[in-house]
Amino acid sequence: MGIVLLLVICSLIISGGFLLAFLWATRTGQYDDMATPAIRMIYDDTTATHRSRSDKEHHGYDDTL
Amino acid sequence: MTERTIIEHQHSTRAVCLHCGEECGARSISTPDGAFCCTGCEAVYRILSEHNLCDYYVVGDESTRHRRPSFRRDDYALLDQSDVKTRYIEYADDERENLRFDVPNLHCVSCIWLLDRLHEFDPGILVSTADMSRRQVAVRIHPQITTVRNVAELLAQLGYPPVVRAESSHHEDQQRQQERRSLYLRMGVAGFAAGNIMLFGISKYLAGGALPPSLSLLFNILSITLATPVVVFSASPWWRSAWGAVSHRRINLDVPVALGIAAIFLRSLVDIILGTGDGYLDSFAGLVFFLLIGRLFQTKAYDSISFDRTYRSFFPMYVRRERHSAVTTVPIDDIVPGDTMIVRHGEVIAADSVVISRGGYVDYSFVTGESAPVECVEGTYVYAGARVTGRAIRCTATAAAARSYLATLWEQSGSSVPRSSLLRLSDRFASVFTALALTIAIGGAVLYLPDVTAALDVFTAVLIIACPCALTLAAPITLGTAMGQLGRQKIWLKNTATVVQLAGVDAVVFDKTGTLTYGDLVLTRQGDPLPDDVELAIRRVAASSSHPVSRALAADMSEPADDVEEGQQAIRGHALGYDVILGSADALRHQGYTTDEVPRAIVHAAVNGEYVGCWTAQSAMRARMDVSIQRLRSDGIVTMLASGDTDREAELFASAFEQSEMIFSASPDTKQHLVSTLRADGHHVLMMGDGLNDALAMSAADVAVAVTDATATLVPACDVIVDGDSAHHIDKIIRYSQTMKKFIFINLGVSVVYNTLGLTMAVSGILTPLAAAILMPVSNLTVIGIGVAAARWYGRRSVWE
Numbered sequence: 001m002g003i004v005l006l007l008v009i010c011s012l013i014i015s016g017g018f019l020l021a022f023l024w025a026t027r028t029g030q031y032d033d034m035a036t037p038a039i040r041m042i043y044d045d046t047t048a049t050h051r052s053r054s055d056k057e058h059h060g061y062d063d064t065l
Numbered sequence: 066m067t068e069r070t071i072i073e074h075q076h077s078t079r080a081v082c083l084h085c086g087e088e089c090g091a092r093s094i095s096t097p098d099g100a101f102c103c104t105g106c107e108a109v110y111r112i113l114s115e116h117n118l119c120d121y122y123v124v125g126d127e128s129t130r131h132r133r134p135s136f137r138r139d140d141y142a143l144l145d146q147s148d149v150k151t152r153y154i155e156y157a158d159d160e161r162e163n164l165r166f167d168v169p170n171l172h173c174v175s176c177i178w179l180l181d182r183l184h185e186f187d188p189g190i191l192v193s194t195a196d197m198s199r200r201q202v203a204v205r206i207h208p209q210i211t212t213v214r215n216v217a218e219l220l221a222q223l224g225y226p227p228v229v230r231a232e233s234s235h236h237e238d239q240q241r242q243q244e245r246r247s248l249y250l251r252m253g254v255a256g257f258a259a260g261n262i263m264l265f266g267i268s269k270y271l272a273g274g275a276l277p278p279s280l281s282l283l284f285n286i287l288s289i290t291l292a293t294p295v296v297v298f299s300a301s302p303w304w305r306s307a308w309g310a311v312s313h314r315r316i317n318l319d320v321p322v323a324l325g326i327a328a329i330f331l332r333s334l335v336d337i338i339l340g341t342g343d344g345y346l347d348s349f350a351g352l353v354f355f356l357l358i359g360r361l362f363q364t365k366a367y368d369s370i371s372f373d374r375t376y377r378s379f380f381p382m383y384v385r386r387e388r389h390s391a392v393t394t395v396p397i398d399d400i401v402p403g404d405t406m407i408v409r410h411g412e413v414i415a416a417d418s419v420v421i422s423r424g425g426y427v428d429y430s431f432v433t434g435e436s437a438p439v440e441c442v443e444g445t446y447v448y449a450g451a452r453v454t455g456r457a458i459r460c461t462a463t464a465a466a467a468r469s470y471l472a473t474l475w476e477q478s479g480s481s482v483p484r485s486s487l488l489r490l491s492d493r494f495a496s497v498f499t500a501l502a503l504t505i506a507i508g509g510a511v512l513y514l515p516d517v518t519a520a521l522d523v524f525t526a527v528l529i530i531a532c533p534c535a536l537t538l539a540a541p542i543t544l545g546t547a548m549g550q551l552g553r554q555k556i557w558l559k560n561t562a563t564v565v566q567l568a569g570v571d572a573v574v575f576d577k578t579g580t581l582t583y584g585d586l587v588l589t590r591q592g593d594p595l596p597d598d599v600e601l602a603i604r605r606v607a608a609s610s611s612h613p614v615s616r617a618l619a620a621d622m623s624e625p626a627d628d629v630e631e632g633q634q635a636i637r638g639h640a641l642g643y644d645v646i647l648g649s650a651d652a653l654r655h656q657g658y659t660t661d662e663v664p665r666a667i668v669h670a671a672v673n674g675e676y677v678g679c680w681t682a683q684s685a686m687r688a689r690m691d692v693s694i695q696r697l698r699s700d701g702i703v704t705m706l707a708s709g710d711t712d713r714e715a716e717l718f719a720s721a722f723e724q725s726e727m728i729f730s731a732s733p734d735t736k737q738h739l740v741s742t743l744r745a746d747g748h749h750v751l752m753m754g755d756g757l758n759d760a761l762a763m764s765a766a767d768v769a770v771a772v773t774d775a776t777a778t779l780v781p782a783c784d785v786i787v788d789g790d791s792a793h794h795i796d797k798i799i800r801y802s803q804t805m806k807k808f809i810f811i812n813l814g815v816s817v818v819y820n821t822l823g824l825t826m827a828v829s830g831i832l833t834p835l836a837a838a839i840l841m842p843v844s845n846l847t848v849i850g851i852g853v854a855a856a857r858w859y860g861r862r863s864v865w866e
Contacts (some may be wrong), residue, residue, distance in 0.1 A: 004280060008287070012261065019257045026249045032242055036197040039174050040181065 325532020362545030530823035543852030550860030
């Protein structure tokens with residue numbers, strides 16, 4: 001009996017936390033655009049200087065700057 | 066220009082443009098970095114490399130990059146005026162301004178990459194964020210360092226000219242966003258409550274009454290606590306809608322739903338408090354959650370596409386006005402009779418006016434559908450809506466834009482015709498349903514009298530089970546999935562109800578230019594192919610002329626030839642060592658050449674004194690369009706062609722249409738009349754068009770379908786937007802919609818079976834919480850499953866190939 005009470009309280013706290021996280025995410029607009037962030041994450045963070053098309057075509061990637 | 070050389074390419078060694086990756090045409094620009102196909106591409110490359118943003122070429126695929134930016138500095142001058150500027154500003158204080166631009170050209174990975182990095186170009190831009198689904202870019206600027214106009218110009222330079230925003234669009238955007246957010250919030254709360262209450266419920270059912278009373282009490286208290294926000298918050302749309310309907314003495318489908326969920330909640334509350342039962346709170350929360358899913362499907366819409374447009378959408382917002390020899394950009398409404406306007410190539414004349422410059426060419430393809438350009442000389446009267454091709458013209462307005470022929474035509478059409486709607490059908494159904502449910506509930510209760518408790522039990526049980534949850538889910542989920550399947554084929558529906566509209570179609574009226582045919586003037590070479598260099602020479606000579614036919618012949622060539630003489634009906638020039646004469650048959654015969662007799666030949670050529678053949682002009686029918694029309698016909702659907710064009714191309718369509726089904730030289734009025742007559746004969750009419758000239762007829766039709774070759778371009782107000790490549794799917798779209806409508810009825814049948822089963826249990830008083838907890842989700846899931854599976858199966862990829 002006591003253990004069931006503990007489990008119920010734990011599960012409610014945990015799931016309630018997720019609910020709050022969801023509400024927060026929705027209210028801050030994180031579900032407004034579901035397409036772009038998925039694309040944005042594939043970019044590399046580095047902004048290298050001048051890269052030419054031909055380098056990319058030869059090696060598949062660019063290692064010259 | 067010193068480091069540029071013009072290269073004339075030989076057959077196999079064609080260079081690839083460094084910017085767009087397309088094959089460089091005959092006129093390529095070679096730089097130390099590489100070759101470019103046009104100055105536009107080179108300009109963008111320069112901007113990018115100056116700001117060290119050549120990573121642009123590493124992300125994304127090349128095929129989608131090509132845009133030829135063309136804009137002039139004064140195009141955005143109006144953005145310096147505060148009343149226009151505010152349309153782009155979402156928030157402003159001294160430190161920052163949040164701007165939002167619609168950029169229809171945003172469409173791929175590299176676009177997002179570039180538009181996220183606008184701050185690299187201008188120190189006044191603090192942050193920029195691209196939004197793929199809405200095709201917008203949000204920009205935060207420092208108002209002291211840069212201006213709205215600067216940002217708009219930067220976007221245009223990069224090949225993303227921002228679209229003029231209507232005054233209200235900003236407000237509507239935010240409202241829609243707010244609605245969607247609150248729907249998600251409601252779903253989150255309902256789902257959370259449903260899951261947890263169900264866990265308590267399962268333990269009670271499994272224990273079979275053997276649960277310790279203290280634990281049972283705890284579960285009951287928690288269940289009620291969790292269910293309260295569902296009643297107050299998640300289910301509130303139904304309370305509001307049902308109350309709104311009842312207070313206006315109407316019944317909509319939300320009334321029985323609201324009755325059902327109210328009954329289930331109150332009954333559970335009473336049961337639990339009085340200790341007479343465990344209540345149905347698990348079913349209740351699950352029910353609301355399912356209902357919200359249905360609503361999510363129902364509100365499905367395409368954010369990036371605008372379906373509602375008026376004639377004004379076709380007109381420019383701003384016009385170049387010349388006064389006292391100074392040219393300023395002014396809003397279209399500021400044009401008064403007597404004002405002089407300067408209209409350039411590709412722009413639309415905003416007000417009825419008289420040409421005062423040397424003349425040029427305009428086409429009325431927007432207004433009448435006639436694609437052939439009309440020559441206008443000094444003194445020619447041109448209507449608003451005419452598009453200038455070739456040389457820029459100056460003209461004097463004779464009426465304000467709002468009083469132009471086109472605008473008055475539009476006013477005449479008035480508001481759109483009332484359409485038989487899904488909503489009305491479901492409302493009628495709802496009144497019958499509600500009456501039936503209440504009768505059974507009261508009748509059942511009377512049977513158990515004088516046992517008041519049993520009577521009340523039966524009364525609420527009937528209302529619970531009669532809640533048309535599965536019924537309300539059936540349509541939106543089937544139609545929403547169908548809408549998504551069509552969207553994959555580049556067929557965009559305004560809303561889910563459009564599927565039902567499409568299913569009823571039994572007459573289709575087609576426009577010709579741009580709908581059945583490709584929009585551009587296409588020249589077809591007759592006779593043997595020419596050697597490459599001869600063809601190049603011809604195209605260069607053609608490029609020197611502003612005549613629309615020459616422009617079509619020149620295609621993407623824009624490097625003119627040397628010493629060109631332009632005569633009345635012919636031009637002569639030198640290029641690549643060839644002496645080229647282009648002109649009409651008469652003009653060439655006049656010079657002593659023998660020309661081929663080819664019907665519809667529009668231009669003939671002679672090179673180095675020798676006749677080399679001619680080109681015919683015709684609009685080509687879209688691929689597989691004739692097959693589609695045949696299929697429509699064999700399905701018993703009336704097909705008509707209404708073209709604003711003359712009948713010179715009638716035989717092109719003779720295979721698809723009977724002579725009596727084709728109407729040529731039709732004015733916008735005639736087209737509208739045709740549609741109205743068909744409707745008056747009891748037909749359910751679909752009008753398929755592409756331009757302003759069809760807009761009237763489209764507003765009169767039951768379903769308006771707009772065909773467009775670029776989603777960024779303007780289309781008339783419509784219910785469906787179809788990409789040009791998918792226009793030949795029209796027969797399949799109608800068939801698919803019919804199938805979907807059939808499945809809605811199948812689903813209604815299924816839910817009626819479940820409801821009858823439940824009702825029998827309710828009336829006999831054996832609807833236990835466990836039975837309800839099983840029956841409700843099972844019936845909902847069956848309906849959702851059937852709807853989604855049918856929409857996906859009948860809309861699967863192979864169907865469209």
